[in-house]
Amino acid sequence: MQYREIGKTGMKVSAISFGASSLGGVFHSLKEETGIEAVHTAVDNGINFIDVSPYYGHLKAEVVLGKALKNIDRSRYYLSTKVGRYGQDGVNTWDYSARKAKESVYESMERLHVDYIDLINIHDIEFADLEQVCNETLPALVDLRREGVVKHVGITNLNLRHFHYVIDHVPAGTVESVLSFCHYTLNDDALVDSLDYFESKEIGVINASPFSMGLLTERGVPDWHPAPEALKRLAQKATAYCKSKGTSIEALAVAFSVNNPRIATTLFSTTNPENVLKTIRYAETPLNEELLAEVKRIFEPGFRDTWVNS
Known part of the structure; x- marks a missing residue:
């Protein structure tokens, strides 16, 4: 396993890492013990x-993860969670106020059975008033960092330009990492355009969803997926091509996503222990450059086509 530092945080993390969204039954139902x-x-x-x-x-993912972490020594992992985006009784809610951000951190620690958070993120800032993020949410998290409740502060988003806006409108060192999803994958590598910028600010980069939220899988894209229909057809074609070459699009997707040393880590999510082992194997397999070139050719008509988050 390769380990890379997230910016200047001192956190040296595995090149492939565990996203716990699936523990909340976000993509499929789950058995808690599994x-x-x-x-x-x-x-x-x-x-x-x-x-x-x-x-x-x-809240379910944090509750289940907290049960899992009870039996793992705290020194063996770095833990990242978020503030700003919530939900109850099936209804999504957003609250980027300073008061709620601080309350949320302490509530998360209780659910997770930990007494500090390594990295606290503002979740999906495209849903927020960016002025509030800069002038209220981030200062609240910096207060918690100063107190030692959280160690590091980051932001997450789908829209890359929002990262630039926030970072440019807060004091240097406020934001230590960004978490971008679906922008360093086989069908969309737009994240590379911002790497020089992030490095100039000493900000670490976390990549999420190497499978583009299920687009790049043999199982096929889920019904709710927001990708354009033309892109879904290209993904089906690329998936079939990989299979014809004796491999899977999942294997290529992971190998590609972890291959860039300028990206600290790539998050994937599953509730299946066998899929964890499989994904680690994919991450440790050398990237097939010839296959990658062919798959990129397939995606060319829709390369970097994106969608609105929901």
Whole structure:
């Protein structure tokens, strides 16, 4: 397993890491004990960075992850969670106020059975008033960092330009990492355009969803997926091509996503322990450059086509 530092945080994390959204039943139903086993399998096989949010499963993911972490020594993992996006009784809610951000951190720690958070993120800032993020939410989290309740502060988003806006409108060192999803994948590598900028600010980069939220899988895109229909057809074609070459699009997707040393880690999510082991194998397999070139050719008509988050 390769380990890379997230910016200047001192956190040296595994190149592939565990996203706990699936523990909330976000993508599929789960058996709690199997999800807990998946977390243990990840840590026992070298993964040392775990990301979650109170939004995932409307608190359920943090609750299940907390049960898993009870039996894992705190020194074996870095833990990331979020503030700003929530939900209750099946209804999504957003609150980026300073008061709610601070309350949320303490509530998350209780659910997760920890007494500090390694990385606290503002969740999906495209839903927020960016002025509030700069002038209220981030200062609240910096207060918690100063107190030692959280160690580091980051932001997450789908729209890359929002990262630039926030970072440019807060004091240097406020934001220590960004978490971008679906922008360093086989069908969309737009994240590379911002790497020089992030490095100039000494900000670490976390990549999420190497499978583009299920687009790049043999199982096929889920019904709710927001990708354009033309892009979904290209993904089906690329998936079939990989299969014809004796491999899977999942294997290529992971190998590609972890291959860039300028990206600290790539998050994937599953509740299946076997899928954890499989994904680690994909991450440790050298990238097939010839296959990558062919798949990129397939995606060319829709390369970097994106969608609105929901």
